[in-house]
Amino acid sequence: MNSPPRLLLVDDDALNREVALDLLKELGLSADIAVDGESAIAMAGATRYDLILMDIQMPVMDGHEASRRILALPECRETPIIALTANVLPENRTACLAAGMVDYLEKPVSTQRLRACLGRWLPAVSALPSPATGGGQWLLTALEAAGGFAPAAVLDRLGIKSEKYPMLLSKYLEVHGQTVAEAGAALQAGDLLLARRLVHTLKGTAATLGLEATHNAATRLDKMLAEAGDDKVVGALYRELAETDCQQRATLRRLLATATD
Numbered sequence: 001m002n003s004p005p006r007l008l009l010v011d012d013d014a015l016n017r018e019v020a021l022d023l024l025k026e027l028g029l030s031a032d033i034a035v036d037g038e039s040a041i042a043m044a045g046a047t048r049y050d051l052i053l054m055d056i057q058m059p060v061m062d063g064h065e066a067s068r069r070i071l072a073l074p075e076c077r078e079t080p081i082i083a084l085t086a087n088v089l090p091e092n093r094t095a096c097l098a099a100g101m102v103d104y105l106e107k108p109v110s111t112q113r114l115r116a117c118l119g120r121w122l123p124a125v126s127a128l129p130s131p132a133t134g135g136g137q138w139l140l141t142a143l144e145a146a147g148g149f150a151p152a153a154v155l156d157r158l159g160i161k162s163e164k165y166p167m168l169l170s171k172y173l174e175v176h177g178q179t180v181a182e183a184g185a186a187l188q189a190g191d192l193l194l195a196r197r198l199v200h201t202l203k204g205t206a207a208t209l210g211l212e213a214t215h216n217a218a219t220r221l222d223k224m225l226a227e228a229g230d231d232k233v234v235g236a237l238y239r240e241l242a243e244t245d246c247q248q249r250a251t252l253r254r255l256l257a258t259a260t261d
Contacts, residue, residue, distance in 0.1 A: 005050035005122045007031035010040040010066065011084065012058040013201050015175045016107075019158065019168065019208055020053065020084070026111050026159050027118070027125065037061030037069075044070045049079055051121055054101065056085040056092075057200050064099040071100040080121040084109065086204035108208035111159035139166055142255050148213030148248060158208075169252050172209055176202055180245040184238060196225040199241070214248050217241040 007024065009031040011017045017033060024031055032047070034040035036058050044052065052070065056063040067081045083096040086107040093104050105117055118125040143149040155165060179202050186195035203218035221237040 004029060005124055006048065008034060008040065008043060008047075008049045008052045010034040010037070010052065010058070010063065011055040012036055013055075013175070013205060015168070015171050015205050016055070016084075016201070016208070018171060020109070022164070023109060023111050023114050023158060027115055029118075029125070037063060037066030040066050041069050041073075044076050044079065045073050048075060051118065052079060052081045053084055053105075054081050056083055056087065056096070057197050059197065064095060067096075067099045067101055082117060082121070086200060086207065107204040108154075108157060110157040139255060142258075143210070143251075146251050146255070148211070148244075149251075150210040150212050154208070154210035166256055168209055170256060172205065172211075173249060173252055173256075176205060177249065180242050184242065187234065187238060192225060192228070196222060199225065202245075211248050213244050214241070217244040 007029060009017060009020055009024075011020065011033075012035050017035075021031060021033075031053065032043060032049075034043050038061050040052070040054070041061075043049075052067075054063040054067055058066075063083060063085075070076050070079065070081065080102045081100065082103045082105055083093075083101045084105050084107060085092060085096070096104055103117055103120065105113060115125060140151040140155070143151045151165065179198050183195045183198040183202075186192075186198065199218050199222045203215055203222050206212075206215040206218060217237070217240050221234070221241050224234050224237055
């Protein structure tokens, strides 16, 4: 393949898309963007993509159904689709493969694992050199000291330089400042599907950016919602997530403000 491979990235979360695009950029790649399954079907029908990266839990249409419909298009029958998901259970992987996806990347995705996965389906990618990893700065040390954060692991996993990290954290505050409150409103309204989708998205993004405490709290609530657990337990886990989210966002705002002074 002489020209760079043409990729489509399908994800409803703006921050997840930005992180994924940064990872691809580290590999010398770029991607077109679809924000839900229906958009992905339309774009795949109009453009011949060499590979599609597909989030699973999305509004409008999830990744499983979108993959089935894309692969039903005559021009897309051989297009490799790789699942991007924070769900790590064997049955989740089985569901992705049953929908026609050829591979599976667990969030948070590292540059190395992305490179290896793409290389299995795109020979041109397997020949790319490994990206260099940047070092840590004051913000990383402050976050480590605050507890509940794992910034050094993020830089190592994503292969990004330390000056990029504050921008991603600021974006997190912008995109997910109201996610927990929205999940709470959905729970109050009895919309468990929406509540779980919001919590699941937060779980994956928090893991990607090293907000370990938020990720752990969201994981516990996501699991209970998936099991349709007791309302009292769900309520307690939601309050735990809300408190953790509030504390971690406050820490980020304070440290990011200090870092820019």
